[in-house]
Amino acid sequence: MGLKKEEKYIYKYEACWSDGNNPLLCLNTGDWRTSRPVINNEICNGCGICMTFCPPQCISIKDDYFLINLGFCKGCGICAKECPKKAITMTQEGDYADDCKI
Amino acid sequence: MAEKLNKLPKVTEYFCDEDQFSPGNACCPGCIMELNLRLVSKIMGKDSILLGTPGCSAPTIHGQNDRAWHKHSYYACVMTGVASSATGLARYYKKAGIDATIVCHTGDGCAQDIGIQTISGAAERNENIIYICYDNEGYMNTGVQRSSATPYGAATSTTPVGLKSIGKTTNSKNMPMIMAMHDIPYVATATLSHLEDYAKKLTKAKEMVKQGFVYLHVFCPCTVGWKVKPDSSITVCRAAVQSNYFPLWEVGNGAYRITQPVAKPKPINEMLKLIGKFNHLKDQEISVLQQQSDNRFSILQALCSIRA
Amino acid sequence: MTARSKNIKVITGNTAAAYAVLRCRPDVVSAYPITPQSELVEQLAKFHADGLLDCEYVAVEGENSAQNVACAAVMAGGRAFTATSSYGLVYMYDTMLQTSGYRAPLVMVNVNREPPGIHAVYSGQQDMICTRDSGWIQIVVENCQEILDTIIMSYRLAEDYDIQLPVMVNYDGYYLSFLAESVDIPEQEDVDRFLAPLKEQPQRMKLVAGAGTGCGSHGIGMGFVEYRKKHMAAMERSKELWDKIDQDFKNEFGRGYGGQIESYRCDDADIVLVATGSAVGTARTVIDAKREQGIKVGLVKLRFFRPFPVEKLCHILKGKKAIGVLDRSICFGWNCGPVFQEVCALTRHIGIMPMLSFIDGLANMDITKEHISGMVDEIYKASQNKPYQELTWLP
Numbered sequence A: 001m002g003l004k005k006e007e008k009y010i011y012k013y014e015a016c017w018s019d020g021n022n023p024l025l026c027l028n029t030g031d032w033r034t035s036r037p038v039i040n041n042e043i044c045n046g047c048g049i050c051m052t053f054c055p056p057q058c059i060s061i062k063d064d065y066f067l068i069n070l071g072f073c074k075g076c077g078i079c080a081k082e083c084p085k086k087a088i089t090m091t092q093e094g095d096y097a098d099d100c101k102i
Numbered sequence B: 001m002a003e004k005l006n007k008l009p010k011v012t013e014y015f016c017d018e019d020q021f022s023p024g025n026a027c028c029p030g031c032i033m034e035l036n037l038r039l040v041s042k043i044m045g046k047d048s049i050l051l052g053t054p055g056c057s058a059p060t061i062h063g064q065n066d067r068a069w070h071k072h073s074y075y076a077c078v079m080t081g082v083a084s085s086a087t088g089l090a091r092y093y094k095k096a097g098i099d100a101t102i103v104c105h106t107g108d109g110c111a112q113d114i115g116i117q118t119i120s121g122a123a124e125r126n127e128n129i130i131y132i133c134y135d136n137e138g139y140m141n142t143g144v145q146r147s148s149a150t151p152y153g154a155a156t157s158t159t160p161v162g163l164k165s166i167g168k169t170t171n172s173k174n175m176p177m178i179m180a181m182h183d184i185p186y187v188a189t190a191t192l193s194h195l196e197d198y199a200k201k202l203t204k205a206k207e208m209v210k211q212g213f214v215y216l217h218v219f220c221p222c223t224v225g226w227k228v229k230p231d232s233s234i235t236v237c238r239a240a241v242q243s244n245y246f247p248l249w250e251v252g253n254g255a256y257r258i259t260q261p262v263a264k265p266k267p268i269n270e271m272l273k274l275i276g277k278f279n280h281l282k283d284q285e286i287s288v289l290q291q292q293s294d295n296r297f298s299i300l301q302a303l304c305s306i307r308a
Numbered sequence C: 001m002t003a004r005s006k007n008i009k010v011i012t013g014n015t016a017a018a019y020a021v022l023r024c025r026p027d028v029v030s031a032y033p034i035t036p037q038s039e040l041v042e043q044l045a046k047f048h049a050d051g052l053l054d055c056e057y058v059a060v061e062g063e064n065s066a067q068n069v070a071c072a073a074v075m076a077g078g079r080a081f082t083a084t085s086s087y088g089l090v091y092m093y094d095t096m097l098q099t100s101g102y103r104a105p106l107v108m109v110n111v112n113r114e115p116p117g118i119h120a121v122y123s124g125q126q127d128m129i130c131t132r133d134s135g136w137i138q139i140v141v142e143n144c145q146e147i148l149d150t151i152i153m154s155y156r157l158a159e160d161y162d163i164q165l166p167v168m169v170n171y172d173g174y175y176l177s178f179l180a181e182s183v184d185i186p187e188q189e190d191v192d193r194f195l196a197p198l199k200e201q202p203q204r205m206k207l208v209a210g211a212g213t214g215c216g217s218h219g220i221g222m223g224f225v226e227y228r229k230k231h232m233a234a235m236e237r238s239k240e241l242w243d244k245i246d247q248d249f250k251n252e253f254g255r256g257y258g259g260q261i262e263s264y265r266c267d268d269a270d271i272v273l274v275a276t277g278s279a280v281g282t283a284r285t286v287i288d289a290k291r292e293q294g295i296k297v298g299l300v301k302l303r304f305f306r307p308f309p310v311e312k313l314c315h316i317l318k319g320k321k322a323i324g325v326l327d328r329s330i331c332f333g334w335n336c337g338p339v340f341q342e343v344c345a346l347t348r349h350i351g352i353m354p355m356l357s358f359i360d361g362l363a364n365m366d367i368t369k370e371h372i373s374g375m376v377d378e379i380y381k382a383s384q385n386k387p388y389q390e391l392t393w394l395p
């Protein structure tokens, strides 16, 4: 009668608690991308507008340039559309098929 | 080049923390609700507590089993109980002498429909909480159904366009104005094309919440539900502001102010044509929307002139 | 017995509940008025206004919010209280499921009243039955003193580190809520001492700003299953602990209620009547009278309804010749009373015997001595292998 008291449990909490100090959940959203943003550093004037509007906030400053983290860029194209200098072009992801090392 | 990178957009000056969210989360490509969350995270700071509810922000705010999508503390609520759960937290922390910024982040469906009673109640009690409603004009998470924020004429899955239907046949609720009429310390509208304006309002919200209830209404197009190209959501926001369809204003302690006045408002059609859910509208219906938008704007102008 | 008892007042059940809450020092009280609970909310508001009750008193705009406020306050680490009845209870049902799922140790009073359907501002336990599978511990009490004592004990149970479950204390509307009885109100320091062991326990999880703790993550796959299992295990553990708390309470205050159930003259009884709530008092008198007539009848007062006191009941009911169950509510679909149906489920442990369901006292209809006497006669008939009626509606 009743439940066994000594159960082997996977989680340490009694109820649905999560801990932000554990490694965060993360999707490889870069895999969703069908077009890839490419920044032309010659034209870029460093205004940072692309960086602020990027929904996953995956554009960062690297040395003197902006760098897009392709691991998480979903390819929405907002950066290219908002860039006042039109320094970003969206290119077909298929064009990079050769880069894939399978 | 180092020199040119020094002049980053001003919005970054308002950041008091890093973005606490995981780099890869489940929002659709081009969904600026994600941008909204990250901005809120940066400006409210790591120590703020987020409250979420079922909706598109739920998969981003609430974790899975013992793992989380971000480093904020958060509390998951039922759709009917966001502002009241926030009340519970705020009141306990007050009693215990703990300082905490409590930020509710829900969609319009929760804020204006099923949860409006608790928001109104919490506002009337003037609880010390910040309520951010991202307005994507519908229940997006359940498959783009109409909500009370869905405007006249919009096609959604429960107001479909058909031989005998032009989409939704009634107007949306003017939710920010409803909240303003609660006479709470601070109400503002914001959108993500005007990040600096929004950042200022978030910063102000953080200050004003010490006096009581703060409500921010954020225009937040949904690329999937509105049939907007993923790269165009910011453009749509801008067009909404420039046509006075979604004016940016704030009211603090009774003083109304338009924060981004538009010198020459564009016709609303400029915005509508960017959005697929309005594609079927004819001139007559567009003029109804234009009329409604003008009416709302003139009420706002009248309120702004009271103390000007 | 260490506590002094001297502070006797003639008060209603609602007021007794308010005194219990006052003594338990909650951090947050949120409630919305509803007949027949309103007096309790008003009393707490008055305590708060007079500076006696040092808490955040949240006068919410509906029961749904009352439950949300209380649940969140508990998850943040506080002690909270709320109270409701009938429509109010079902209006907070969505969040009640959250409260128990989050394992929030909240104590709530539900003043039993007939719930929605056909309008009735009358006593009846159907509201409690509507929420029986919500994962809450549900306790039913008999008189005003027991209301007060049970609320105090409930905090010990709910907040115990091994339990962490919400507790609903039920008492009959009108019959108890507005009945004035003499009640011994314990001293503050005695109650503080009684609740002090909670402070020595490990800290339960709480929502802390900046700590990255998240309350209410999606239970995915095995996570969900595991939390359900843990919830159920805690429910099971609560039975034994409740008996112990009852004993502790008796040692401290001199009043005990038998824990999960109270059995009255059952040891040598051939037949037993199972009852809950305020009707038990009447039943006791009838049992005594029947004993004098030579009928060997006993009485079981069910205090725990969820979890169901399976072991205790089996121990008492095993070998009896017939069992009757008095319900103040109905069980749709089974054509009987809900408690009756639960008692029937014991047959797999205690074997088959005649079992009789009596539905009485709906919508403030009095459960009279005559009614109960008739019940006992019918149970007796069944025990003599005579034909009997399985379901009887009274009056």
Ligand SMILES: Cc1ncc(C[n+]2csc(CCOP(=O)(O)OP(=O)(O)O)c2C)c(N)n1
Pocket: B054, B055, B056, B057, B078, B079, B080, B106, B107, B108, B109, B110, B111, B114, B136, B138, B139, B140, B141, B142, B147
């Ligand atoms: C009480 C309740 N009713 C219905 C649902 C189903 N539901 C889940 S998300 C959702 C829509 C939420 O809309 P909104 O708040 O606008 O957020 P969005 O999805 O647009 O981000 C609904 C109706 C629910 N979770 N709870």
Ligand code: SF4
Pocket: B026, B027, B028, B030, B031, B032, B033, B056, B136, B140, B141, B221, B222, B223, B224, B225
């Ligand atoms: S459905 Fe719309 S609101 Fe929801 S995540 Fe996708 S784009 Fe954003």
